[in-house]
Amino acid sequence: xxxxxxxxxxxxxxxxxxxxxxxxxxxxxxxxxxxxxxxxxxxxxxxxxxxxxxxxxxxxxxxxxxxxxxxxxxxxxxxxxxxxxxxxxxxxxxxxxxxxxxxxxxxxxxxxxxxx
Amino acid sequence: xxxxxxxxxxxxxxxxxxxxxxxxxxxxxxxxxxxxxxxxxxxxxxxxxxxxxxxxxxxxxxxxxxxxxxxxxxxxxxxxxxxxxxxxxxxxxxxxxxxxxxxxxxxxxxxxx
Numbered sequence: 001x002x003x004x005x006x007x008x009x010x011x012x013x014x015x016x017x018x019x020x021x022x023x024x025x026x027x028x029x030x031x032x033x034x035x036x037x038x039x040x041x042x043x044x045x046x047x048x049x050x051x052x053x054x055x056x057x058x059x060x061x062x063x064x065x066x067x068x069x070x071x072x073x074x075x076x077x078x079x080x081x082x083x084x085x086x087x088x089x090x091x092x093x094x095x096x097x098x099x100x101x102x103x104x105x106x107x108x109x110x111x112x113x114x115x116x
Numbered sequence: 117x118x119x120x121x122x123x124x125x126x127x128x129x130x131x132x133x134x135x136x137x138x139x140x141x142x143x144x145x146x147x148x149x150x151x152x153x154x155x156x157x158x159x160x161x162x163x164x165x166x167x168x169x170x171x172x173x174x175x176x177x178x179x180x181x182x183x184x185x186x187x188x189x190x191x192x193x194x195x196x197x198x199x200x201x202x203x204x205x206x207x208x209x210x211x212x213x214x215x216x217x218x219x220x221x222x223x224x225x226x227x228x229x
Contacts (some may be wrong), residue, residue, distance in 0.1 A: 004158075034217060043220040044159070067130055088159070103172065104218060106159040 002027045011057045015116045019076040023089030023107055030104035031074045033065055036088040037110065044088055047065050048074060050059070079114040118142055120221035122207050128227045131197060137224045139190040139207030147213040148190040150182060151206040153223070159206070165190060166213035198227045 003026040013019045021035075032051050048057045050063040050072065055060035062075040072091075076083055086109040093103070129135050150162040157164045164172035164182040169181065179201075183195040190207055205225045210216040 036220075043204075043223045046219060048219055049217050090159075103161060103164070104159075108156075108158050 002091070002093060002105045004089055004105050004107040006087075006089050006110045008108055010113055011110055012081050012113045014113060015079060015081060015114055017079050017112065017113055017114075019037070019079045019083065021076075021087050021089075021090075021110050021112065023072045023106070024070055024073075025091045027091070027093045027105075028067075028070060030067075030070075030093050031035070031093045032092040034090040034092075034104065035063060035072075035074045036090060036106075037063075037083075038050075038086045039087055040072040040085075071098040076112075079112075081114050081116050084113050119208060122205075122221040122224050124224060125222060125228075126225045128145070128229060129194070129197065130229055131199070133197075134193070134195040136194065136221055137177060137192040137205055137207075139192075139221055141188055141190075141207075141209040141219075141221075143209055143219065145209040145211050145219075147206040148184060148217070149210075149218060150190065150192055151220075152210060153204040154202075162192075164191075164213060171213060183216045194226075197226075198216045199228050200226045202226055207212055 005024045021059045037047050037050040038044045056063045061078045064073045088115040090104040090110045091106040122145045134216045147166045152160045161174050162176045163182045168184050183191040206224045207221040208218040
């Protein structure tokens, strides 16, 4: 069973703070990792992808991956009220996993609220 | 239009009705996916098509019938649904099935009465 675990929250931070969202996964052979943002009543929007250990930065967003610890995180710097949404972590076990080729496993999401 | 589009955006149907959901992607992708999102549950993969061929059926009941006539279009045919099938149905696409980013359409909010 491939599991992706996220703290459901809600996570509440003040405007301008750093929001830290965490995700752990069970399949040690997982190859690729994604963060999606989902506003209430809307569909998931891809905001970050990461494939190698370490940090990947894109504007105010930084994804961090540690495959040894089976842990991926998303940091949002200078959080804004418009960042208030549910953040979904998704993991792809990778091309060498037979029928799971191209299959994303999603966590339940962490609800983030940024208050002004 | 750009990205992934879905119609209708909202659908209310009785348990004896037959309806279809449509998805179209304008990204030049070759893999398309159907997902179901219910309240308080993770996104559930339903079907995967890669180059028009179905490659995954995640034990979906036969009252859901997918169709992929070409790499740009994906349908989900619905018949004799149950109230517990009420959910947000999301279509996604990616360049190919594999380690590629998936992009979602806006979804169809389905209510079965």
